[in-house]
Amino acid sequence: APATRLTLSRVRLPSLVLFLFKIPIIASVLFFMAMGKKATCRASFEKVLERYYFDSSRVDCDDVFYGYTRPMRHSGWVRGAVEIVRAMRDYDSSDDARRLDIPVLILNASHDKIVPRPEVENLQKCIPHAEFQTISDCGHNPHEEKPDVLLGMIDDWLKRNQKAL
Structure with missing residues (x-):
């Protein structure tokens, strides 16, 4: 890791x-x-x-x-x-993230100025079964700016990973 x-x-x-x-x-x-x-x-x-x-x-x-x-x-x-x-x-969640043994969906907005993409990619590297997806033309708050897109992505991911969860 x-x-x-x-x-x-x-x-x-x-x-x-x-x-x-x-x-x-x-x-x-x-x-x-x-x-x-x-x-x-x-x-x-x-x-x-x-x-x-x-x-x-x-x-x-x-x-x-x-x-x-x-x-x-x-x-x-x-x-x-x-x-x-x-x-x-100062809280370091690296060890906790590495222990996750279930599928994990990591979402990042394409224009997020608060949490830069490299930080989200770092998170993905720490989680063994992480899937990374990007919400296009969206800022830091997709739940407010693009709620239908966000919920659709989550719903699709849950359907694909239903048995593993």
Whole structure:
């Protein structure tokens, strides 16, 4: 098996920032300073849509804005977000992935700017029975941008692998 490490640690941060991120109150302040009101600002959100969707006209932008910013209107959201990032940053799932002994479907959107194709290909290398498929003309959120295509791909894959599952 290839010596591949599956983590979410694409971003290389200075040692001091990493150290400070381990202190919850400081991590919350740093995160809030970085996000601030930008997270719930409609103009900033429009730029986010450009990163997450290949064609944002396929989704109801008002619904998406409300859905994604709703948690940010509650106290404690910054701390929760920081804890998620901290927990995921150093978790290496390579060994878990290599132990999978059932068919696995890995889907990647052709225009995903959040999870680059090489990372998805890395995942495929770690999983012995993985099948890789690409959703064309789609960004990071195929469940919102192309739900019928996504469900069709999953349904076809499940039918082909029914006995093995």
